[in-house]
Amino acid sequence: MRRIDSPARVWGHYASLIILAIICLTPIWVMVSTSFKNEVVIFDAKPVWFFFFPTMENYDYILTRGKFDRYFVNSVIVATVSTFLTLFLGGLCAYALARLEFKGRRFVANSTLLVRMVPPAVLAVPAFAMVVTLNLNADLVVLIFFYTALNLPFAIWLLFGFYKQIPVELEEAAIVDGASPLQVFFQVLFPMMKSGYAVAGIFTFRIAWNEFILALLLTGRNSRTLPVGAAGFITDTGVEWGRIMAMGTLIVIPPLLFTFFAARQIISGLTAGSVKG
Amino acid sequence: MAEETLITAGKAKTGGRTLTPYFFVLPAGIVMIAGLLYPVADAFYLSFYDWKIGTKFAKAEFVGFDNYIRMFSDPDVRESIWVTFRFGFWTILIEMIVGVSLALLLEKPIRGASLFRTIFILPLMVSPVVVGLIWRYLFDARVGWINYYLGYLGIEPQVWLGDAELAFFAIVFTDIWQWTPFIFIIVIAGLQALPSEVLEASRIDGANWWQQIFLVKLPMIRSILLIALLMRLIDVFRALEVMYILTGGGPGRATELLSLHIYNRAFDAQLLGYASAISVLLISIVFLLSLGILVVGNPMKEKSDI
Numbered sequence: 001m002r003r004i005d006s007p008a009r010v011w012g013h014y015a016s017l018i019i020l021a022i023i024c025l026t027p028i029w030v031m032v033s034t035s036f037k038n039e040v041v042i043f044d045a046k047p048v049w050f051f052f053f054p055t056m057e058n059y060d061y062i063l064t065r066g067k068f069d070r071y072f073v074n075s076v077i078v079a080t081v082s083t084f085l086t087l088f089l090g091g092l093c094a095y096a097l098a099r100l101e102f103k104g105r106r107f108v109a110n111s112t113l114l115v116r117m118v119p120p121a122v123l124a125v126p127a128f129a130m131v132v133t134l135n136l137n138a139d140l141v142v143l144i145f146f147y148t149a150l151n152l153p154f155a156i157w158l159l160f161g162f163y164k165q166i167p168v169e170l171e172e173a174a175i176v177d178g179a180s181p182l183q184v185f186f187q188v189l190f191p192m193m194k195s196g197y198a199v200a201g202i203f204t205f206r207i208a209w210n211e212f213i214l215a216l217l218l219t220g221r222n223s224r225t226l227p228v229g230a231a232g233f234i235t236d237t238g239v240e241w242g243r244i245m246a247m248g249t250l251i252v253i254p255p256l257l258f259t260f261f262a263a264r265q266i267i268s269g270l271t272a273g274s275v276k277g
Numbered sequence: 278m279a280e281e282t283l284i285t286a287g288k289a290k291t292g293g294r295t296l297t298p299y300f301f302v303l304p305a306g307i308v309m310i311a312g313l314l315y316p317v318a319d320a321f322y323l324s325f326y327d328w329k330i331g332t333k334f335a336k337a338e339f340v341g342f343d344n345y346i347r348m349f350s351d352p353d354v355r356e357s358i359w360v361t362f363r364f365g366f367w368t369i370l371i372e373m374i375v376g377v378s379l380a381l382l383l384e385k386p387i388r389g390a391s392l393f394r395t396i397f398i399l400p401l402m403v404s405p406v407v408v409g410l411i412w413r414y415l416f417d418a419r420v421g422w423i424n425y426y427l428g429y430l431g432i433e434p435q436v437w438l439g440d441a442e443l444a445f446f447a448i449v450f451t452d453i454w455q456w457t458p459f460i461f462i463i464v465i466a467g468l469q470a471l472p473s474e475v476l477e478a479s480r481i482d483g484a485n486w487w488q489q490i491f492l493v494k495l496p497m498i499r500s501i502l503l504i505a506l507l508m509r510l511i512d513v514f515r516a517l518e519v520m521y522i523l524t525g526g527g528p529g530r531a532t533e534l535l536s537l538h539i540y541n542r543a544f545d546a547q548l549l550g551y552a553s554a555i556s557v558l559l560i561s562i563v564f565l566l567s568l569g570i571l572v573v574g575n576p577m578k579e580k581s582d583i
Contacts (some may be wrong), residue, residue, distance in 0.1 A: 013387060022394045025459060027411045028399060030422065034414065047422045089305040092439065096301035108302055110571065115313045118566040119515040121536035122556045125323060125543050126316035133334060149312020152305050181297050210404035212518045213540060223478060227406040234410065241414055248407040255402040263395040270398070270459065271466040 028252075042241050058246035068250070070222060071229040078140055078215075078225060079208040084146035086204045087197055089148070090155035095185055097156070098163035099171065109160075116153035120213050123150075128217050139223035143215060147208040153161070155200040158272050162196030163189070199269040202258050209254060226251045254260035316456035317560055323553035337550065344554035354555060356530050357538035360445070362536060368452040369506065375453070376460025377502070381490055384468040397458040409522025412451045413438070441531035442522050448498070448532045453520055456512075460505055468494060468500040500573060507570045514563050535559050536573040 029049075034042060036054040062068050096102070097109050127146060136142055166189065174188045212227045219228060230247045233240065259266060304318045324344050326569055330335035348354050398407075415422050416437040424434040471494065479493045495502070517536040520526060526533030533541065539559060543552035 010387070013383060013385070014389075016379070016383060017393045021393055023454070024396050024400050027408075027415065027454065028403065030415065031407070031411045043420055047425055085308075089308060092301040093305035096298045100298035100301065102298035104300075105298075108306065112309070113571055114564065114567050115309055116315050117511050117515075117563050117570075118317060119519055119536055119559060119563055121515070122320055122464060122560045123313075123558060124318045124540055125549050125553050126319035128315070128543070129319065129323060129334065129549065130494065145308070149308050152309050153313075155303065157315060175311045182299070185301075210406070212404075212406050212521070225452075227404055227518075230410060234413070241420065243353055243413070244410055246341070248404075248410050251407055252403050255404065256399070259395060259399055259402045264390065265454055266398055266402070267394060267466070269461060269462045270401075 005100075017214060022116055030246050031245045031252075034241055035249045037084060037178050039242060048219065058240075058242040059244055062246050062250070067229065068247070068249075071224050071226045072250075074219075074223055075209060075225040075227075076149065082144045082151065082203055082208045083204045085144070085148045086155045087201055090200065091159055091193070091197065092160035092185065094156045095153075095163055095189065097136070098160050099168070100181070112153045112156050113176040115189050118150075120150065122209070124213060131218055139219045141226070142218050143223075146214055146218070150211075151204040151207055155204055157201045158203070158269060159193070159196050161272060162193055162199075164190050195265065198262065199265045199272075202262055202265055203269050204272055206255055206258070209251075214271050222266060286364050310370075320553045320556040320560070323550055324557050326553075327548075328550040330544070330549060340550070344551050347551065348554050348558065354528060354538065357533050359515060360530065360533060361535045364445070364449060364452070364516075365510060367449045367458070367511050368513065371449075372457045372509065373452050373502070373506065376457045377464050377495075379457075380461050380464035380468060381494070383416040384465055386469065394462060397462060400455045400458055403455075405518035406522055408451065408455055409519040412454075412519075413523050414449065416447050418555075438524050439528055443527055444528060444532050448520055448523060451523065452516070455519075456509065463501060463505055464498065467498040471497055503573050504570060506555050507566055507573065511563055511566050511570075514559060514566075535562075 033052075035050070035058055036056070037052055037055060038055045041048055041052045056075070078159075093108075093112075097105060099113075121170065127142075130136070131139075131142060170188055170192075171184050174184050179188070210227060211225075212231065215228045216226045216231070219225065226247075230244065230251060233244045233247060325339060325341060326334075326337040327340045327343070328334055403411075414420070418424065418434060418436045418439070423437065428434065435443055437447050447475070475497070476489065476493065479489055484493065514535060516534055517540065519533050520534055520537050521540070524532040527538045530538070535555070536559065539552050539555050540546055542555060546552075
């Protein structure tokens with residue numbers, strides 16, 4: 001049915017895609033390349049794209065003088081623990097919503113969709129009030145708690161769709177054989193839900209890894225996460241672009257790795273909200 | 278359809294009602310209630326108090342609707358709402374037009390498409406804080422690349438982030454860079470999922486390229502377009518990080534979106550009660566938009582008759 005495309009059309013297609021790719025990549029390249037430049041190159045009037053003598057001095061400064069290691073560990077803890085919690089609790093909830101018959105199911109499903117949209121800024125004051133009145137000091141735990149809450153609705157929503165794609169006969173057979181719902185959940189369904197959990201996990205991790213405003217409010221000197229640490233560079237006297245970009249590059253590594261190794265899953269997560277299937 | 282795919286847990290064994298489903302739902306439910314619903318309710322509660330940072334809440338004064346009365350006559354709040362709507366209007370308009378046009382032009386599957394798609398999701402994956410840092414550098418008046426290349430066009434160096442209109446342009450531009458690929462990708466996914474018979478039939482009936490787009494393709498993906506629009510709209514009310522880094526909301530309040538306004542009111546001006554009242558306004562707007570999504574395209578409804 002397809003008409004054969006003329007070479008000019010195909011060429012134009014590729015040319016447009018390449019231009020778009022360059023637009024997407026340029027700011028990221030600017031960051032990465034600047035992180036390897038010394039001040040002389042950075043403050044040169046003329047932008048230098050490729051040909052400069054790379055230096056590690058920015059990374060050296062960040063990794064040895066700053067508190068990068070501390071922030072990094074904090075970020076890793078907060079992001080992984082909250083991702084794990086979100087997937088576990090969200091998986092159970094999504095399973096019940098997708099498969100089990102119970103009173104209030106429709107209500108739970110609809111409220112989950114509504115709270116998905118709560119803006120983090122709305123949480124700022126109440127979260128702050130909570131920490132002040134309860135006198136909480138274990139800041140990372142507080143962050144993990146809020147990130148889990150923020151991520152649960154989307155994770156449930158996504159996992160719900162994945163459960164719906166699994167044929168119900170498998171579970172019925174297991175139940176007839178005497179398996180309990182928990183056994184069905186862990187032993188029958190979990191192996192088939194791996195890609196669903198991968199998608200939900202990537203999005204959850206990404207939100208928790210990148211979140212800024214709650215982290216800024218709810219962490220202290222030693223519990224800061226990477227985005228808060230990076231933002232701190234900008235308020236310092238004198239803007240050290242090389243160091244800022246080195247910090248930015250390091251922050252972006254995990255999300256970029258996800259992008260290159262799991263682009264398909266990310267796209268399925270992005271489109272889950274709008275494209276049925 | 279709903280009946281066939283649901284398992285009445287335990288019924289086979291116990292022959293009666295069971296609490297099992299609630300044990301599955303409850304843990305997540307408790308976390309969401311404590312971490313999302315309770316804070317929203319608390320914001321509502323706090324909005325009736327005059328509470329300053331550094332004082333105990335016990336000493337905060339109950340002021341009734343004063344915060345709300347003040348909010349609706351506050352020119353700063355009004356300006357922030359105006360900025361938010363203006364920002365939403367320009368970003369979403371441009372992102373939708375550019376994203377949808379590109380998707381229509383480039384929908385045909387080609388070799389290497391997955392590589393390009395990987396590149397296009399990169400801007401979405403970069404941390405918002407880092408996006409802010411990168412563009413702050415690019416827009417920098419002294420070392421920024423944008424000024425340098427505009428020099429080739431004979432445009433004098435501008436203080437991008439120091440001028441109200443230019444700073445607004447800068448946050449719009451940054452948002453477009455980050456989010457147009459999102460529209461592009463989901464619209465392409467929608468277009469490629471269209472049944473080819475319909476498109477073929479319309480072609481046989483003599484529809485030309487434009488007619489195919491406006492009379493067949495766009496109408497068929499209208500729910501995708503609408504959901505994408507609503508999701509972007511809600512994001513406008515959630516956005517905060519990029520502006521916090523790029524401009525801090527300034528100069529003046531020229532780039533202070535509502536979310537950032539709440540933050541600044543709460544933790545710069547230290548008016549927690551007043552900021553809570555604005556939070557209630559924000560959550561109400563977002564709530565209405567979310568209801569819209571629920572009505573247009575509840576995925577759970579689509580798949581299971583919930």
